[in-house]
Amino acid sequence: MTAKSWFKLHSFAGFAFGLLLLLVCFTGTLAVVSHEIQYLADQKYRALSERQGPVPWQVLEQNLAKAYPDYQISNLNVPEQWYLAGSVSLNKGSEFLFVYFDPASGALTGEGQWGTVSRFLRNLHMYLSLGPTGKIVVTSLSFLLLIILVSSFYVYRQWWRKGFQLPSATKVSSRTFWSDWHKWTGIWCWGFILLMFLTGLWYFTEHFLLKFKVEHYPNAPKLELVTAQYQALSLTELMQAAQKARPELDIRALNYPLSERNAVVVVGQDNSLLVRDRANRIYLNPVTAQVIQIQRAADLKALAYIADMADPLHFGNFAGLGVKLLYFVFGLGFTFLVAGGIWMHWLRTKRQQPQLIRWLGWSGGLSSVLVIAALVVTSVQFSQREVENLPLSPQLGALH
Structure with missing residues (x-):
């Protein structure tokens, strides 16, 4: 392939579904720090102190029993980051409630509903709130990332000489400005994009492993049916x-x-x-x-271990705030690359004064429809949660 052919391929991969890729990149970037956004917005999401040992489960359960005696515990979660509050999912019939607590002391910090900033961003990022079809669409973007990654070597020759040289173009309206900064940002974000490609490819593969019930993860054990009265422990x-x-x-x-x-x-x-x-x-x-x-x-065997590595590597939530912020910065860089690529495509073609639909093409039109549909559906559905089955857990008030 000639350099011109590589450029056309690179441009197509970045622009064809550019709006959709931009949405996924931007929401993913925000999703990385979504819990921190909640932390800043409301004190109920904040831990009161750093945990030094195990969570005082008995104290937590006693506090829950006093405040919510008619509820049952469905599940609970303690975050990796010490500054974030833990959460307990409670049910009372069809009613659902999140209760937040300090992992160090077991003290309750507040309550909330299903719809959160984190839920909105993750639903939009992971599957566009469009079910299994949305999951396939999002994870299929990893193939575009592969084309972008490979073609970038042929589009930007001798890139290794430019990484430590800031672009000199300063006129924002010029195509040179966007091109230079696009290339410079691409050099520094190449490894991050490679990581997003690999984890995205895994999510795509995992979807079909689950769909066709291909064994790749240890199965959970099943219990014998209980003949006596069922009473779960505290x-x-x-x-x-x-x-x-x-x-x-x-x-x-x-x-x-x-x-x-x-x-x-x-x-x-x-x-x-x-x-x-x-x-x-x-x-x-x-x-x-x-x-x-x-x-x-x-x-765990290799595939199972990969399945459990994917999320930490994709979202950067395997360590403290520093790693999250690093992911956030690279995510912003990736988002800038996509947005800049779309803008450069417009600058390159605007002389021809194309109509918007003609400029977008069928792929851009489809991408626009998917973006709008995802935003609308997510805005309507992210706060809705139907309780189909109640947890087999004791009523909190009956424990004390």
């Missing part, structure tokens, strides 16, 4: 049993089952490299707290 009792089974585990989350055949799932971190909390699991009998099965991150 949060405190279950957490004590889980901690006893794995004393070194920093417990981060618990999920009560929705069916009598399912176990309670407790997850956490054990210093394994770059994995989600769910990589380490303890399955408990909800009635007896007996340990049914233990899953360790170190024992």
Whole structure:
């Protein structure tokens, strides 16, 4: 291929679905710091102090029982970042509620509904709020990233000489300004975009592994049907049993089952490299707290380990605020690359005075429709949550 052919390919990959790619990049960038945005907006999302040891589960449960005696716990989560409050999902019939707490003391910090800034951004970023079809559309963009990454080497020759030289063009209205800054930003963001391509490609692959039920992750154990009256144990009792089974585990989350055949799932971190909390699991009998099965991150096979690495690598939530901010900066750079590419395409073609529809083309038109549909549907649906099955957990008021 000639240099001109590579340029056309690079331009097509960046512009064809540029508006959609811009939306996904920008919402993903904001999603990285979505919990920090909530932290700044409302004090209920803020931890009161840094946690030095295990969460005081008994104190937390007592506080929940006093404030919400008619509710049941569905699940709870403790964030990686110490400054963020933990959250508990509560149900009372069809009513749903988030309650936030300080992981260090178990004190309650506030309550809220399903619709949050984080939920809005993640729904929009991950699948455009368009279900499985939206997931395929978003993850398919990884193939465009591959074309952009490969073609950039042929479009920008001897790029390694330019990385430490700031562009000299200062006239914002000129195409030279946008071209120079586009190239310079691309050099510094190339590795980040490669990471987004790899994780996006995994999400695309994982979608079809799940769709066609290809085994790639350990199955959860099933319980025998309970013949006697079903009475799940308290949060405190279950957490004590889980901690006893794995004393070194920093417990981060618990999920009560929705069916009598399912176990309670407790997850956490054990210093394994770059994995989600769910990589380490303890399955408990909800009635007896007996340990049914233990899953360790170190024992996972390659595909399963990749599945649990993807989210931390994609969103940068595997460490502290510094890593998140680094991802945020690179995300802004990536967003600038996409926006700048679209603008340069316009500057290159505006002399021909094309109509908007003709300039966008069929791919740009489709991209525009998807962007508008995603924004509308997400705005309407992100705060809606239907409770289909109640958790098999005890009523909080009955525990004390």
